[in-house]
Amino acid sequence: MDCIIIGGGISGLLCARELAAGGFRVRVIERNTVGSEASWAGGGILSPLYPWRQPLAVQNLSLWSHEYYPKLAQSLKQSTGIDPQWNRCGLLWLDLPDLDVASAWCRRQHMCCETPDQDKVNRIQPGLRIPDEEPHLWLSGIAQIRNPRLLKALKQELESKGVDILERSPVIHWQIRNNKVVSIDLPQENLKADLFLIAAGAWSAKIGPENFWSPDIHPVKGQMLLFRARPGLLVTMVQLGEHYLIPRLDGRILAGSTVEKADFDKRPTSQAYDRLYRFAVNLLPALADFPVEAHWAGMRPEAPKGIPYIGPHPQLENLYYDCGHFRNGVVMAPAAARLLADLVLHRAPIVDPAPYLPINR
Ligand SMILES: Cc1cc2nc3c(=O)[nH]c(=O)nc-3n(C[C@H](O)[C@H](O)[C@H](O)COP(=O)(O)OP(=O)(O)OC[C@H]3O[C@@H](n4cnc5c(N)ncnc54)[C@H](O)[C@@H]3O)c2cc1C
Incomplete structure (x- = not known):
């Protein structure tokens, strides 16, 4: 099965890692260069700033990721030689x-x-x-984690595992047939896949298929x-x-x-x-x-209340979202990507997916 992920920030790269591990042939499409937007600009604190003031849905993803981060950092260091400095x-x-x-x-x-x-x-x-x-x-x-290094390590590991990363390639148009995405147009080419994922951070509401539901981001x-x-x-x-x-x-x-x-x-x-x-x-x-x-x-x-959208599009059966992580996208990203992969691969989800489903809130 082929999957195209639109957006090469921490959300897109970690979803690529999870879906490649789940058996997908993955392509990441990035408008600029991978890891050059919010995921690079952030501080890398592996907690919401005042976690006790956050909705449970944000706390749950953050706590899961906080536990998982040392393993992720260690495994990336081993596979790439780049130390993301989990500290x-x-x-x-x-x-x-x-x-x-x-x-x-x-x-x-x-x-x-x-x-x-x-x-x-x-x-x-x-x-x-x-x-x-x-x-x-x-x-x-x-x-905390040194997020620019984390992104560099992720990119290197994904490429070494055969994930195709296309930079300077904005998605500009969607071909839809029978409530399914058939392909996307980039400036130079048209790409088909079985599954599409929008992980385009702050741009996620702007770049989806026209005349269909889009998230409030x-x-x-x-x-x-x-x-x-x-x-x-x-x-x-x-x-x-x-x-x-x-x-x-x-x-x-x-x-x-x-x-x-x-x-x-x-x-x-x-x-x-x-x-x-x-x-x-x-x-x-x-x-x-x-x-x-x-x-x-x-x-x-x-996104509303800082709760990301994770899961299938409400109208298009092979389009998914992982976006809207607001102030906590570095800490929530590993759990969000795992949850997304659980939903795509029909596994038992790590947390209740209901609060994150892409629907009107
Ligand atoms: C100053 C600051 C401090 C922060 N500090 C922290 C912190 O300490 N801890 C924490 O957990 N979070 C922090 N955050 C929040 C965190 O950085 C974000 O929530 C997170 O990085 C979002 O990741 P993302 O992958 O969803 O988005 P992004 O990193 O923005 O990635 C989205 C990607 O999609 C690409 N894209 C957009 N349109 C298209 C298109 N048409 N075609 C192809 N690609 C496209 C963009 O170029 C971009 O690379 C901070 C953010 C900022 C700005």
Whole structure:
């Protein structure tokens, strides 16, 4: 059986991996280059920012993936030599208004959590300018992944396993017959397959077959700053209000992020730079001694309540979706891809598929 996946972000690549393992001959069609949109731009935190505030449908995919990520990272490292730097560095929330809800959630998940006072926060992460307000919460078990490396490793592994990746190839037209997709048109060629999957992130609502149902997905811009700091300056992820810092193993530190409705305008702005810079240097004053190496924006695919669409199109029997992961697409992607493959291959699904089904919400 042949499958065509439209979109070469983390969702498309992980679905390619799952479907190839399930016996499909897989082709990934990517408008630009693989892994150059939201999946590259994201921070790689392997948890929703405030997981206890998320709908159960988001929590379930995130928790499944969080468990699975070390295996995925290890297996990609072995097969490609590229280390995606899965790192259980923990996440520290400062000045948390809903500690009771958060602690109860941690207990339900059997997750180890602490409510450190100022001295303990200083021991966990020296050098922070800690807000006077308490409480704080420390989840030492939360991990991150270096998403650009993860994408590189995925691409290399897929190609070595015979998955065909066509870059600079936007899908521009669909041939439909008897409620089935027959083929898609790219600028240079027409491609047929038995199964089609749209995993085109923020573009997923725009690119499907005309005059048929399409998901309710909108782009939400997020900007990031990257400091070229030194290893050890920051050892854990830290969140305060809307913003966070993420340490990479080589000493670089990400400061994120903004949440902006800007249609598909991906240009970074000086206002966002100033806001993220002020946040980062106020929270970790030593960062003022290090240069900002990069500033970028990505387009998050927002779906209602942040719950992705995973499963078959309601009208076209051989078209599927895996899209709309909004702010949590890196963490949810492995579970979403496994669920998608379970549905395609008629296996027992890893979670109840009902909340994710592509229908009007
Ligand atoms: C600043 C920022 C920080 C983030 N931080 C985190 C985080 O810490 N943790 C987390 O879990 N998530 C995070 N996210 C969210 C996460 O990055 C996204 O949810 C996720 O990457 C979406 O993946 P995707 O594969 O669905 O979309 P994308 O990565 O956007 O991939 C979609 C692909 O489809 C392609 N495409 C579009 N149209 C066509 C077409 N016509 N033909 C062919 N191909 C097409 C695009 O070129 C693109 O490559 C963050 C996002 C941003 C922007």
